[in-house]
Amino acid sequence: MSKLSEFINSKRRQVENEDSSALVKSPVARFFGLTALTLIILGTLFPLYWMLRTAFSTNKSMFSDATSLAPVDFTFGAIKRVLGLATTQEAIAEGGSGGQISFLHYMGNSLIVCTLIVVFQIGFGALAAYAFAILQWRGRDTVFAIFLVALMVPGIFTLLPNFLLVKELGLLNSYLGIALPAMFMAPFSVFFLRQFFLGINRSLIEAATIDGASHFRIFRVVAAPLVMPQILTLSILQFIFYWNDYLWPFLVGQSEDSKLLTVGLGIFRSQTPQGNPDWAGLMAGALIAAIPIIIIFLIFGRRIVGSIQSSGVK
Amino acid sequence: MATTTQKGFTQSQFAIAMVFLIPSFIGFFGFFAWPALRGIYLSFTEYDMLRDPVWTGIDNYVNMFQDPIFLNSIGVTLEYVFLNIGIQTVLALLIAVLLHRFTRSIVIRGIILLPYLIANVIVALVWYWLCDYNLGLINSALDGLGIQRMGFFGNETLAMPTIAFVNVWRHVGYTALLIFAGLVAIPRDVYEAAEVDGAGEWRIFRSITLPLLRPVLAFVLVVTLVGSFQIYDTIAVTTEGGPVHATRAINVYIFQQAFEQRNFGYASAMAVILMIFLAFIAIAQNKLLKANENDLDR
Numbered sequence: 196m197s198k199l200s201e202f203i204n205s206k207r208r209q210v211e212n213e214d215s216s217a218l219v220k221s222p223v224a225r226f227f228g229l230t231a232l233t234l235i236i237l238g239t240l241f242p243l244y245w246m247l248r249t250a251f252s253t254n255k256s257m258f259s260d261a262t263s264l265a266p267v268d269f270t271f272g273a274i275k276r277v278l279g280l281a282t283t284q285e286a287i288a289e290g291g292s293g294g295q296i297s298f299l300h301y302m303g304n305s306l307i308v309c310t311l312i313v314v315f316q317i318g319f320g321a322l323a324a325y326a327f328a329i330l331q332w333r334g335r336d337t338v339f340a341i342f343l344v345a346l347m348v349p350g351i352f353t354l355l356p357n358f359l360l361v362k363e364l365g366l367l368n369s370y371l372g373i374a375l376p377a378m379f380m381a382p383f384s385v386f387f388l389r390q391f392f393l394g395i396n397r398s399l400i401e402a403a404t405i406d407g408a409s410h411f412r413i414f415r416v417v418a419a420p421l422v423m424p425q426i427l428t429l430s431i432l433q434f435i436f437y438w439n440d441y442l443w444p445f446l447v448g449q450s451e452d453s454k455l456l457t458v459g460l461g462i463f464r465s466q467t468p469q470g471n472p473d474w475a476g477l478m479a480g481a482l483i484a485a486i487p488i489i490i491i492f493l494i495f496g497r498r499i500v501g502s503i504q505s506s507g508v509k
Numbered sequence: 510m511a512t513t514t515q516k517g518f519t520q521s522q523f524a525i526a527m528v529f530l531i532p533s534f535i536g537f538f539g540f541f542a543w544p545a546l547r548g549i550y551l552s553f554t555e556y557d558m559l560r561d562p563v564w565t566g567i568d569n570y571v572n573m574f575q576d577p578i579f580l581n582s583i584g585v586t587l588e589y590v591f592l593n594i595g596i597q598t599v600l601a602l603l604i605a606v607l608l609h610r611f612t613r614s615i616v617i618r619g620i621i622l623l624p625y626l627i628a629n630v631i632v633a634l635v636w637y638w639l640c641d642y643n644l645g646l647i648n649s650a651l652d653g654l655g656i657q658r659m660g661f662f663g664n665e666t667l668a669m670p671t672i673a674f675v676n677v678w679r680h681v682g683y684t685a686l687l688i689f690a691g692l693v694a695i696p697r698d699v700y701e702a703a704e705v706d707g708a709g710e711w712r713i714f715r716s717i718t719l720p721l722l723r724p725v726l727a728f729v730l731v732v733t734l735v736g737s738f739q740i741y742d743t744i745a746v747t748t749e750g751g752p753v754h755a756t757r758a759i760n761v762y763i764f765q766q767a768f769e770q771r772n773f774g775y776a777s778a779m780a781v782i783l784m785i786f787l788a789f790i791a792i793a794q795n796k797l798l799k800a801n802e803n804d805l806d807r
Contacts, residue, residue, distance in 0.1 A: 219610045224710060228611035235604055236620055239682065243623070245646060246635045261649035319532035326529035330522045342533070345541045349739055349787050351760050352780045355767055356544035356551065359558070379536030410525045439628035441742045446768070457630040461746045464634060474638055481631045488626050496619040503622065503683065504690040 246485070249478035250274060257474055273475035277463075277483065296476075298483045300451070301459040304370070306487075308444070308455060309437045311374045313430050320384030321426065325414050327385065328392035329400055339389070346382040350442075358446050368450035377437060387429050391422040428502045431495050435488055456484040552778035557771040569778035579779065581754050582762040585669060589758055590737045592673035593680075597733065598726070600677065601684035606714065608685065609692040618689070621682035629679065629742035636675045637662060637747045662747050665755040672743050672756060684729055691725030692718065731794045735787055759783055 219225055248266050249257075251274075256267030275281045279297030326332075327339045357376055366372030395418060403413045419426070444455040454462070460480050467473050492499065552569055554562035573579050608618060624632060639646050640661035648658040661671040695718070703713050741760040744750060750757035750765065757765075759779065767776035 218613070219710065225611065228607055231603075232607050232611060232617065235607070236617065238678075239620055239624060242632075242635050242639060242678070243627070245639060246631075249638065257644045261644050262646060262653065315532075319536070322529045323533040326526040330526040330529070332523040332526045335526070338530075342537060345537065347735075347788065347791055348541075348545065349735075349780070349784055351739065351741075351763055352548055352784045353541055353544045355763075355773065355777055355780060356547040357540055359547070359773075360540070360544060376536070376540040379532055380540040381536070385533065410522075410529075414529075435626055439626075439630075441628070441630050441745070442764070445745075457628050460630050460634065464637075464746055465749075472641075474641070474644065477634055478638060481634050485627050485631050488628075492619070492623060492626055496622075497615055499626070500615055500618050500622055500686065503686050504618075504693075506687070506690075 243485075246478045246481050249475055250482045252475055254473060254475045273473075273479035274483070277476050277480045296459070296463060296480075297451075298456065298459060298480050301454050301456045302483065302487070304448075304452070304454060305438055305456045305484075308370050308373050308448075309434050311370065312377045312437050313434050315374075315378035316381045316384055316433060317388075317426060317430055319379060320381050320429075321388050321419060321422075322414070323385045324388035324392050325410075325418055328389045329395070329413075329418060330410065342382055343386060345380070346386065354443060354446070361447055366447075368448055368453045370448075370453060373444050373448045373453065373455070376443075381433070384429060384433065388422065388425065391425040392418060395421050428498055431491060431499060432502065435491065438488060460484055548777050549781060551774050552781045554774040556773040556777075558773055559771075562774060565774070569775045570782075572775065573778060573782065578754055578757065578762060582757050582759045585754070585756065586738060586740070586758045588669050589673050589740055589756075590734065592670055593676055593737050593740075594730070594734055596673070597677045597681050597684055598730065601681050601688055601729075602726075604681065604685035605688035605692055606718065608689050610710075618686060622686055623682065624679045625683040627679070629676075630746050632679045633675060633743040633746045636671075636678070640671060663752060665752050668748055668752060668755045672740070672747065675743055676737075676740070680733065684733060687729050687732070688722065688725060691722050694725075695721050727794065727797055731791065734794070735791060738783070738787060738790075 219228060248264070251266040251269055251271070253268040253270055253272065256263075260267040272281065272285070276286045277296055278299045280299075323342075327335060327342075361367060361372045361375065364372070364375075366375065399417055399421075400413060403417050408416070439457065440455075441457045441461065445458045445461060448454055448458060460477075463480055464472075464477060467477065551562060553564060553566060555565050555568075556562035604621060608621070640648070642648055642658055642660050642663060647661070652658055659667060661667050699717055699721075700713065703717055708716070739760055740758050741764065744756050744758060744761050745764075748756045750761045760783075763776045763779045763783070766772045766779065
């Protein structure tokens with residue numbers, strides 16, 4: 196028991212040392228501060244709860260119980276419908292369009308495309324970061340600076356001609372067409388990893404060089420394993436980014452076989468009738484698209500928060 | 510190895526570096542530099558993606574400034590950026606201070622960040638539903654309170670502020686976390702000294718927190734402002750630029766010109782102007798950032 200409390204105390208000291216802030220002590224101020232924080236947390240979570248609540252309600256109940264906090268006529272109908280697991284008759288009976296939608300399929304597409312992007316982008320990005328941080332060559336910093344210009348250019352500017360390129364390559368409506376630019380081109384990943392390669396103790400690299408190891412070997416055996424935690428963090432951040440991306444996959448992947456979740460959701464919404472939308476279905480689709488990110492958040496939240504915070508003090 | 514001269518060593522690393530950079534060079538030239546040049550070329554042409562582009566000189570640029578919808582889209586975008594960044598920065602500062610002064614919980618910081626991790630499209634649809642005129646929770650609640658229902662997305666005056674608010678909701682936690690990181694970096698004894706001197710919360714905020722936070726705030730503004738000008742997703746899945754042209758922001762108009770009107774050259778010209786404008790902002794803000802070194806360093 197005392198061991199445990201000792202451990203907890205040491206952890207607490209650690210946390211307090213990391214965080215130089217002084218907490219407010221006045222009870223009145225604390226009351227108002229904590230009340231404000233509670234309201235902000237409620238305002239943050241409530242819309243997401245409302246998505247959940249609607250996804251498990253029936254469309255009919257939207258008219259009778261618009262303000263009920265709990266799901267009305269609790270049902271998995273909407274979820275089944277957008278996953279493509281309900282028959283057309285069932286779908287129409289529940290207020291769906293009856294058109295074929297399969298978020299299960301879109302989720303598979305999103306998974307494949309995002310994995311493809313993350314694996315290649317971060318693999319290639321790490322190689323480039325190694326060349327910019329560890330290898331010594333003339334013009335290195337100039338080349339890196341030119342490389343970073345791409346980070347500043349607004350997406351829509353290269354998006355239009357890149358669409359033409361992918362079209363000319365015959366890759367419209369394919370996984371590769373959606374993934375290709377991001378697989379090869381990611382100044383952010385290079386920039387992010389370069390910082391951590393720069394932090395590697397040079398004597399480690401030199402020792403390996405003297406032992407006769409090639410730079411490919413040093414990259415694979417020494418450098419990359421040392422920055423593995425940052426590679427994992429970057430993979431999570433980039434996976435979320437591309438999972439959420441909309442405009443590019445919308446342009447390039449319109450077919451049923453290449454539609455990503457966000458695209459499926461956008462098209463579902465635009466096809467839903469103006470007067471009487473399938474709200475339960477829409478929210479069920481939104482929920483399904485959000486769930487993988489929420490799972491990632493629950494597992495890696497601490498890491499994500501930490502990495503965003505550290506980007507704020509650069 | 511030992512016999513390699515210093516010069517030879519450097520040369521061999523140049524060759525290795527080039528090999529390591531092959532994929533990134535493919536990416537840079539194939540998906541950035543070449544498309545960028547092509548975009549600039551197309552901005553001087555008329556191009557419908559079916560026939561070959563026809564050189565039209567600066568016509569697209571001249572027409573742009575006589576196109577009332579383009580001029581409107583600039584105004585609409587500025588309105589959005591002003592509302593979005595204004596509200597977001599103030600609210601994020603407030604949240605950051607609350608996180609800094611009242612709790613150390615990383616769970617709370619995580620919850621505050623959560624909306625930022627959810628796709629724009631999802632966030633937009635959830636709020637579209639909450640704000641629905643007939644069945645949405647907000648209007649049903651307003652109705653229950655005896656207040657008239659409002660067409661948040663359907664009303665010309667309300668649509669852009671509503672979209673700005675939705676994106677504040679998504680981004681405010683991220684912004685707050687960046688500011689929070691800046692707050693944590695302020696030495697603790699500065700606060701303790703102020704408390705010993707009997708300074709109140711407001712005084713501490715005004716005389717310590719705000720001045721020491723200036724460089725972080727400048728950084729946050731660079732990041733959020735350039736992003737804010739490129740508003741697209743939220744509009745694309747809700748109002749699609751309407752009602753009339755009330756939410757036809759610059760990126761929305763560029764997209765519609767390129768892919769719905771098939772005026773690819775004209776759309777490219779607008780993209781060039783947007784890029785020049787954003788580069789100008791980034792450079793100006795960078796100057797500002799440098800001029801505003803932390804007061805502690807003085």
